[in-house]
Amino acid sequence: MAEMSTSRAAQEITDEAREHARDLGAFVSASPSSYHAAAEAARRLEEAGFTGLDEGADWASGPGAYYVVRDGAVIAWVVPEGAGAQTGFHMLGSHTDSPSFKLKPKPTTGAHGWLQAGVEVYGGPLLNSWLDRELLLAGRLVLRDGTEVLTRTDPLLRFPQLAIHLDRQVNEGLALDKQRHMNPVWGTGVPAQEDLLGVLAEAAGVEAGRIGGYDVVVADAQAPAEFGHHGAFFASGRLDNLSSMHASLVALIEHAGAGGGEHIAMLTAFDHEEVGSGSRSGAAGPFLQEVLERISAGLGAGDVDRYRAYADSVCVSADAGHAIHPNYPERHDPANQPLLGAGPLLKINANQRYATDGVGAALWAQLCESAGVPYQEFVSNNVMPCGSTIGPLTATRLGVRTVDVGIPLLSMHSAREMCGVADPWRLARVGVQLFAS
Known part of the structure; x- marks a missing residue:
């Protein structure tokens, strides 16, 4: 874990973090459905200079910033100068739907x-x-x-x-x-x-x-809001998982403006995760693989080149996780008890409900250290089986190294969830580091 006590981390809320939370609130308000979320992402990407692509047309292949929307899902990417057939992908994944x-x-x-x-x-x-x-x-x-x-x-x-x-x-x-x-x-x-x-x-x-x-x-219909002692908390609908989608969008747009990076930086936001991801716009479907293949083909890649690119790729699957509930501590692991406002989570599960392994954990630690962001480990109580994410699906479909992360929540799957004000901004900071590396 990054070196910062959870109590200290929970107290540190910068103006940038509050501004990010308010923009997250605006994003949620504009995105009451997965289709609205994809449209709002496309609008913001267009404003930042990204080029929208049509799946039924030929695609540009050179350096630049691009996006494509499929139903309620969106994938966006930045191809750096010098990218070639074996250039790998650094992906930050999320989903656009919520229980409803x-x-x-x-x-x-x-x-x-x-x-x-x-x-x-x-x-x-x-x-x-x-x-x-x-x-x-x-x-x-x-x-x-x-x-x-x-x-x-x-x-x-x-x-x-x-x-x-x-x-x-x-x-x-x-x-x-x-x-x-x-x-x-x-x-x-x-x-x-x-x-x-x-x-x-x-x-x-x-x-x-x-x-x-x-x-x-x-x-x-209720607007998102900050609340709590010193305004430490943020309440909103659809934090699972628009908090991750928004962080990845902010990070990719910032990366596109700054330039640099040795890998193709990519945002992937799928639909239907809450019902198993089995659709044309879900993580279990072909959307991501088709986009990756078209990008690689545009850079002159054959099958072997593409496999080498995947071997040099990583996917950070960002989805919300559980903070310890003070009224139900027995439902949580006794040693790993994340707190709101103390940093994003590294999510671990021995049964591969999350895709994190030792290599992915070390990568996450390095990214957080570079971003100056504290993080917390999450693992379930042995008698409380956890849910799953797009992480194992992506790892299984592509063979890409995948690590599962996300911000901690209370009231997950409620009509109105809550998080620490600073945590979404911290997740975005780590995303910037991922894209720049």
Whole structure:
């Protein structure tokens, strides 16, 4: 671990860190769905001088800064001067989706005078955290001619909890049925006379009758905020994993402006990680491999050259991890207990749920030292199996050395998660070092 006590690290919050956190808040607010996150990343990359590429066209191959969007995923990279067929890649990976609820077909439902929305649970949300808060709908509408448009509503929905007077034992154990209880209200009236898709179409500025398909999710409408003693904490929806995506975006744009580096610096932000990554825009799909092959081919690489480039490559898979919870310390490892604000995590798992090994751990330590950033190790309690990330998928598909990291959170998979204000900025600082090396 980098030499700085967790208590000291948690107290050091620079103006740069606060500015980064506020920009993260702006990024989250602009990105209520994976499609919005990819679009906001593309907008920022365009402003920084990156060239957007079309998967159906020929690609530029020389030095420069480029990006490509596939549905709710985005990959961006910077090719340095002097790059050749065997130039390796330094990748910082993340994902654009978060646990939530996705709009079903025939979404306008309701009974007893209420208008409700038919939604399906997406991933593993902490269900009770979504109760009694104002929510919006956001995502993409696909018109019958194939045109895709983004849509987002104002605060529209709410999952209202049953009053304690009607459930006297609720504080002894809340049990939520995903089908019966997780149907948000959005108005009063007769479902047959109303149209939720019409609300989404109006928000997008299109006619409802033109909609042929849609991918729309529920998102928290509350703005991100700093809070706590000395403003040490940051609360927001979708910190898992927009905190990592934003850090990688900030780092890559900074790297592109500074120039240098011996490797091709690359941001990879995939969709559908929360449901297994098995899609055309997920980490288990072909997106990254196809992009890498096209970049290498443009630099004159054959198969052997490409394999040599992969051997000189590394992927830092950045996804949020758990800080120790003061009310549930028994759920954590007794020796490794990360704290909010004390630096990003190095995530380790003996069963390869995380891809970190000794070589990757040493690389992470070196990068953090170069960035002047403290870090913390995370490992699960043996009776609390951990989740997984895009790290093992990337390592398995490509054979690229991969290390799993991320910032610590409390309330992971809640509608509103929390982190230390300084940790996202620190993750971005390490990203800059990765890209420059």
